[in-house]
Amino acid sequence: MYSGAFAFLVFVNPFIFGRVFWGLDVISLFFISVALTVLLMYRGCFELKISKPKFYLFIITSVYFISSSVIRISAGQHFGELSIHIYQYISVLALLCLRLDERNVEMIYRSVLVALVLHVWTIMPILPLNDFLVNRLSLITAYGAGEYSIGGLTRRATGFFPSPGYLSLFSSVAFVVGVFLTITRPSFRNVSIIFFACIAGFSAFSRTFLVIFCLVILYLFSISHLRSRFKLFFLALLVPIGMFFTSTSIYNDYFEFVGERLVNSTNIASNDRVSGETGVIMTYASIESSPFLGSAVSHDGGDVKAEINGIVVRPHFGLLAIIAFYGLITSGGLVLLCVWMLFRAIYLLVFKEKMIACVLDPSPFLAGYTVAFLICIAEPLIDTNITLTFLILSFLLISNANSNKIRIRSDDTRH
Numbered sequence: 001m002y003s004g005a006f007a008f009l010v011f012v013n014p015f016i017f018g019r020v021f022w023g024l025d026v027i028s029l030f031f032i033s034v035a036l037t038v039l040l041m042y043r044g045c046f047e048l049k050i051s052k053p054k055f056y057l058f059i060i061t062s063v064y065f066i067s068s069s070v071i072r073i074s075a076g077q078h079f080g081e082l083s084i085h086i087y088q089y090i091s092v093l094a095l096l097c098l099r100l101d102e103r104n105v106e107m108i109y110r111s112v113l114v115a116l117v118l119h120v121w122t123i124m125p126i127l128p129l130n131d132f133l134v135n136r137l138s139l140i141t142a143y144g145a146g147e148y149s150i151g152g153l154t155r156r157a158t159g160f161f162p163s164p165g166y167l168s169l170f171s172s173v174a175f176v177v178g179v180f181l182t183i184t185r186p187s188f189r190n191v192s193i194i195f196f197a198c199i200a201g202f203s204a205f206s207r208t209f210l211v212i213f214c215l216v217i218l219y220l221f222s223i224s225h226l227r228s229r230f231k232l233f234f235l236a237l238l239v240p241i242g243m244f245f246t247s248t249s250i251y252n253d254y255f256e257f258v259g260e261r262l263v264n265s266t267n268i269a270s271n272d273r274v275s276g277e278t279g280v281i282m283t284y285a286s287i288e289s290s291p292f293l294g295s296a297v298s299h300d301g302g303d304v305k306a307e308i309n310g311i312v313v314r315p316h317f318g319l320l321a322i323i324a325f326y327g328l329i330t331s332g333g334l335v336l337l338c339v340w341m342l343f344r345a346i347y348l349l350v351f352k353e354k355m356i357a358c359v360l361d362p363s364p365f366l367a368g369y370t371v372a373f374l375i376c377i378a379e380p381l382i383d384t385n386i387t388l389t390f391l392i393l394s395f396l397l398i399s400n401a402n403s404n405k406i407r408i409r410s411d412d413t414r415h
Contacts, residue, residue: 002045003110005038010091010385011115011170015084017160020136025080032087036094042107047099053399054096057392060333061096064383065089067330068322071296078301091385095392100400105360108393109181112174113189116196119159119167123203157203164204165379170386171201172212172375173368179216179234180364191237198241205257208375213242282308283315286324294327318376322383338373338382341391344398345370362397369394 008014009032018028039045050058065085072082098104122133138144138155141162145154159167178193201209220234286295286308297307306313306324315321319338322331345366369390376382 002039002042003107003114005035006107007111007115007118008032009035009039009094010389011111012118012160013084013162013166014087015080016137016140016158016162017118019140020133020160025083029083029087032090036090039094045099045104045107046094046097048097050096051399053396057337057395058093058096060337061089061092061388064322064326064330064334065092068326068383071294071326071330072298072304075296075298075304076301077298077304081298081302081304088383088385088388092388092392095389100360100393100396102360109177109193109364110189112177113193113196115170116174116193116200119157119161119170119200120196120203122159123153123157123199125153153203156205157200159200159204164206165208165381166384166386167200168204168206168209169372169375169379169381169384171197171204172209172371173386173390175201175209175212176216176367176371177364179220180367182234184361184363186233194237195241202254205254207258208378210258212371212375213238217242277312278314278316280315280317280320282311282313283317283320283324286313286315287320290327291323292327292329294323294325294330296325314380316378316380318373318380318382318387321380334383337395338391341369341395342373345394348398360397360400362394362401365390365394365397 008017014032014035015025015028018025018031022028065088069082069085069089072085121127122130122137124130134145134155137158141158143155143158143164147155156164157167158164159170161167161170174193175197178190178197181187181190182194198213201213217234217238220238283306286306289295289308295307296304297312298304299312303314304325306315306321313324315324319335323335325331328335349363349366349370369387372387372390373382376387381387
């Protein structure tokens with residue numbers, strides 16, 4: 001029950017979930033409150049003690065979310081869209097109150113699997129109520145049934161998220177977490193995370209998941225220090241999974257669709273991530289026109305966009321997107337934290353720095369954050385629950401490990 005509450009609060013968009021089943025965002029807010037209450041009932045889940053790392057994160061995220069919410073209101077965003085942004089801030093606050101012990105970390109891992117199962121429920125035609133879920137999600141997202149008809153699927157999967165990009169982000173992060181957990185603790189749960197993440201990720205028909213899938217295989221067999229038996233285990237696990245999900249009757253058009261998109265990405269002139277309203281060129285121009293205050297607009301009350309000389313820009317590079325929307329005054333602290341954490345995570349993952357007395361292994365969270373950041377190079381999802389959850393947990397686990405290291409060295413000096 002507690003894992004389900006955490007999954008609903010963090011790894012599923014509760015507003016999309018609510019619009020599918022009951023239709024009113026007000027009711028979704030009620031169930032968000034219920035999920036928080038359930039977690040409060042979980043003895044030892046939260047703590048009132050605020051450490052220095054948590055205080056720093058609280059200041060950075062509070063400045064960002066409060067200021068960006070004011071900007072969104074000024075830009076004319078409707079309450080329905082604004083409430084999602086506010087809910088993400090509430091989730092961050094709950095995460096900062098979370099007690100980081102082995103039991104709660106295990107709850108987070110279980111919640112990743114619970115969320116994956118919920119998302120896969122919206123994808124596989126053989127599952128009960130799938131037709132209902134597909135029809136409802138077609139109405140409330142921009143990806144309608146019959147619009148793509150890729151293989152046996154009638155739409156690009158979104159799960160209980162507003163777009164395939166969100167699902168690809170979560171699936172990629174979950175996939176990497178499952179791999180790193182399986183390295184240290186092979187179990188049915190951890191392998192299940194890998195399996196369900198592949199179903200969800202490949203079903204989104206996103207370039208990013210395929211790239212991450214290949215990068216993980218490259219990391220396991222060329223960079224990591226795994227023993228030969230573990231490499232053989234992952235070879236026997238991941239290669240058949242990749243072949244199955246890209247060649248069965250359901251996914252038989254995968255390479256044709258995704259491959260064409262990857263080829264188009266190499267053409268700078270037509271790459272929508274370089275030129276056009278979603279490209280980095282227009283995004284940089286909008287930042288240059290208002291670097292400190294941003295240029296957020298929401299003419300229809302929906303998603304926030306940037307603007308330059310009356311031209312609407314929809315940035316897709318995560319860090320540049322929030323700078324373009326809100327300016328450096330609002331987003332500067334979060335941007336610096338994201339970049340610093342990326343380099344720190346890569347260093348720890350590649351060079352395997354030993355953490356003395358590190359009871360909780362931060363590697364799955366470091367890998368998850370690194371993948372989330374890489375995906376946010378092409379997607380404006382840097383300030384979503386998924387990315388921020390792994391950013392915050394990585395930062396806190398590293399801080400705890402360093403604190404323990406300093407404490408041990410102090411004790412050794414006394415003796």
